[in-house]
Amino acid sequence: MKKxxxxxxxxxxVFAASPFGNERIVLxxxxxxxxxxxxxxxxxxHVEQLLRLARLGAYDTTHFxxxxxxxxxxxxxxxxxxxxxxxxxLAQARPLPLEISDLKHEQxxxxxxxxxxxxxxxxxxxxxxxxxxxxxDGKYTIFGQVIDGFDVIAELLKAPLNQEKRPGVRLNIQKxxxxxxxxxxxxxxxxxxxxxxxxxxxxxxxxGIGLLLCISLAAFIGRSRxxxxxxxxxxxxxxxxxxxLLFTALTRQFNTHPWLGGALSICLYxxxxxxxxxxxxxxxxxx
Amino acid sequence: xxxxxxxxxxxxxxxxxxxxxxxxxxxxxxxxxxxGDAISYDSVIAGSLFLLWIGNWPHFAASNxxxxxxxxxxxxxxxxxxxxxxVILAGVLGAFLSPQNFAPFWIKLFLLWSPFHFSGQSVGIxxxxxRRAGIILKPWERYTFAAFIFLTFLFPxxxxxxxxxxxxxxxxxxxxxxxPNWFSYTAEVLILVFGAALAVIFAxxxxxxxxxxxxxxxxxxxTQYVWFVAGRSTRNFxxxxxFFHSIQYMFxxxxxxxxxKKDEQKIAGSRTYVTVESLRWGxxxxxxxxxxxxxxxxxxxxxxxxxxxxxxxxxxGVQLHHFFVDGVIWKLRNPAVSAPLMGSFSELLxxxxxxxxxxxxx
Numbered sequence: 001m002k003k004x005x006x007x008x009x010x011x012x013x014v015f016a017a018s019p020f021g022n023e024r025i026v027l028x029x030x031x032x033x034x035x036x037x038x039x040x041x042x043x044x045x046h047v048e049q050l051l052r053l054a055r056l057g058a059y060d061t062t063h064f065x066x067x068x069x070x071x072x073x074x075x076x077x078x079x080x081x082x083x084x085x086x087x088x089x090l091a092q093a094r095p096l097p098l099e100i101s102d103l104k105h106e107q108x109x110x111x112x113x114x115x116x117x118x119x120x121x122x123x124x125x126x127x128x129x130x131x132x133x134x135x136x137d138g139k140y141t142i143f144g145q146v147i148d149g150f151d152v153i154a155e156l157l158k159a160p161l162n163q164e165k166r167p168g169v170r171l172n173i174q175k176x177x178x179x180x181x182x183x184x185x186x187x188x189x190x191x192x193x194x195x196x197x198x199x200x201x202x203x204x205x206x207x208g209i210g211l212l213l214c215i216s217l218a219a220f221i222g223r224s225r226x227x228x229x230x231x232x233x234x235x236x237x238x239x240x241x242x243x244x245l246l247f248t249a250l251t252r253q254f255n256t257h258p259w260l261g262g263a264l265s266i267c268l269y270x271x272x273x274x275x276x277x278x279x280x281x282x283x284x285x286x287x
Numbered sequence: 288x289x290x291x292x293x294x295x296x297x298x299x300x301x302x303x304x305x306x307x308x309x310x311x312x313x314x315x316x317x318x319x320x321x322x323g324d325a326i327s328y329d330s331v332i333a334g335s336l337f338l339l340w341i342g343n344w345p346h347f348a349a350s351n352x353x354x355x356x357x358x359x360x361x362x363x364x365x366x367x368x369x370x371x372x373x374v375i376l377a378g379v380l381g382a383f384l385s386p387q388n389f390a391p392f393w394i395k396l397f398l399l400w401s402p403f404h405f406s407g408q409s410v411g412i413x414x415x416x417x418r419r420a421g422i423i424l425k426p427w428e429r430y431t432f433a434a435f436i437f438l439t440f441l442f443p444x445x446x447x448x449x450x451x452x453x454x455x456x457x458x459x460x461x462x463x464x465x466x467p468n469w470f471s472y473t474a475e476v477l478i479l480v481f482g483a484a485l486a487v488i489f490a491x492x493x494x495x496x497x498x499x500x501x502x503x504x505x506x507x508x509x510t511q512y513v514w515f516v517a518g519r520s521t522r523n524f525x526x527x528x529x530f531f532h533s534i535q536y537m538f539x540x541x542x543x544x545x546x547x548k549k550d551e552q553k554i555a556g557s558r559t560y561v562t563v564e565s566l567r568w569g570x571x572x573x574x575x576x577x578x579x580x581x582x583x584x585x586x587x588x589x590x591x592x593x594x595x596x597x598x599x600x601x602x603x604g605v606q607l608h609h610f611f612v613d614g615v616i617w618k619l620r621n622p623a624v625s626a627p628l629m630g631s632f633s634e635l636l637x638x639x640x641x642x643x644x645x646x647x648x649x
Contacts, residue, residue: 202385202388202389203381203384203385204381204382204384204385204388204389207377207380207381207384208377208381210377211374211377215370215374218370230365230366233366234366234370237366237370237371237374241374244378244392244396247392247395247396248388248389248392251392251395251462251464252462254464254465255451255462255463255464255465256451256465257465258449258465258466258467258468259467260465261448261451261463261464261465261466261467262464262466262467262470264464265399265445265448265464265466265470268396268399269399269403269441272399272400272403272404275610275611275614276407276614278366278367278611278614278615279364279366279367279614279615
């Protein structure tokens with residue numbers, strides 16, 4: 001009996017010490033599950049709306065549309081789903097008034113997104129803080145914190161980014177569920193899945209580097225037998241191979257910036273012009 | 288008058304030279320424009336597929352034949368003959384091993400280089416005819432010709448490369464370069480500027496009467512303009528441009544082959560010689576073309592690649608090799624090339640016999 005009483009005492013102490021409400025949101029993402037604890041005492045209206053939206057399935061098939069390492073991983077609005085939502089469901093995301101508390105914008109905190117010019121415009125998008133951001137304190141509502149799934153977030157952070165600092169692949173939230181702490185404890189959460197393996201060194205790049213090496217070695221070994229023109233031609237060949245490797249590596253980065261694309265184009269034509277200098281007629285040997 | 292003026296301005300005669308160097312292109316351009324929609328896309332494609340076998344493909348084989356048929360050529364251009372094929376093969380291998388990340392750039396490289404190569408040939412033919420006419424262009428005149436010709440391909444290339452999305456070639460999606468719009472606008476303006484400069488050069492020389500430029504010297508530049516600038520807005524005309532380029536090449540390569548063989552083997556000129564050698568050379572190149580463009584891609588596809596993809600990658604390799612080979616075997620600075628190119632068809636028909644040297648009694 002004493003043991004039982006002690007167990008209840010410990011449990012009540014633990015639950016009383018927890019700043020989170022009993023209900024949590026579990027995000028089932030493509031990289032695994034993330035558990036979000038909520039602060040109903042600090043931001044009651046925000047927590048109420050997020051729980052309601054999650055129960056209605058509003059976050060299903062949304063995604064993390066913004067990833068800024070060291071700053072935020074942000075969900076999209078519920079309008080941005082792969083499965084279109086009914087207008088009635090979208091109407092559930094009502095603008096929320098700013099709810100300021102003593103909580104700070106620190107790593108793993110959940111901060112509600114809003115329009116820059118209107119503090120009372122938060123609806124459904126929120127961010128997971130990836131680092132401390134004191135400049136956001138008092139300006140954005142903090143309504144929760146990540147409790148579990150840190151390895152999943154770490155996996156999501158490996159996603160390649162495009163020019164606009166957006167993930168190059170869609171980081172889907174397949175489903176968002178509302179579960180109690182007890183329900184979560186009785187479940188096995190999906191572990192982190194390795195989505196973005198470091199790319200192996202491309203074989204063509206290895207071939208290209210091998211070619212450069214062979215041509216350079218040939219020029220070095222045969223330097224006494226080669227005519228000056230042949231020696232120069234081997235170097236031209238090296239320039240062409242190297243230029244082509246750069247072309248394969250840079251085009252997709254350069255072609256979205258007209259100036260860089262233009263420079264690349266001119267460099268390529270100069271390389272073609274260089275081929276005109278390749279292995280001209282053998283110069284007459286002087287006796 | 289320069290010492291190396293040819294006996295005749297034309298390789299064969301004015302109508303034949305004009306026809307092969309650009310007349311056929313201009314005639315076709317006129318027909319396409321006059322016919323409106325009467326010439327369907329399908330019929331042009333069907334026609335061009337036939338022309339591939341007799342024009343486009345053999346012209347690639349002809350450059351290989353010219354390089355590899357003589358040991359002296361291989362000895363003279365060892366890097367082009369031996370090293371470059373390995374470099375190209377490495378590129379083909381890379382494209383097969385990395386269809387997503389390497390093959391698109393392999394294709395793009397070819398698509399950028401091809402019109403550049405066409406322009407190089409047009410400049411070469413221009414200089415060849417000026418030399419045959421016994422005229423030496425001043426450097427600035429030569430640069431004006433070259434600038435006009437190269438700008439005619441840069442303009443459409445840059446116009447299409449403003450889009451970073453690119454296009455497709457044998458099912459392989461290649462990227463665009465995303466160049467600024469003003470590149471193509473500038474090229475378009477410069478075409479007009481250099482076109483006017485060419486007209487001034489021509490008019491000035493025409494008035495001087497001393498070194499009057501013959502019309503055939505202007506023909507490659509005009510043809511190139513029609514291929515890439517005027518022909519852009521003519522429906523389906525672009526499909527035939529590679530064929531027109533091929534026959535330009537084949538015409539000169541044919542005359543060179545006849546003249547070289549005649550001189551090297553001291554064969555007496557005759558109609559029989561011209562006919563037999565033309566047939567022999569033509570058949571070799573047609574079969575060479577089939578090997579390079581029909582059999583080689585099919586051989587590559589045996590390794591499990593779709594035929595379309597294998598064809599795209601393999602024929603780009605063949606054509607890039609051709610660009611290298613052409614870059615060395617036609618250098619007019621080389622007397623071994625320029626001397627036979629001063630010959631004319633009538634010399635090939637001369638019946639004067641070479642005397643065999645008498646064997647010594649010992």
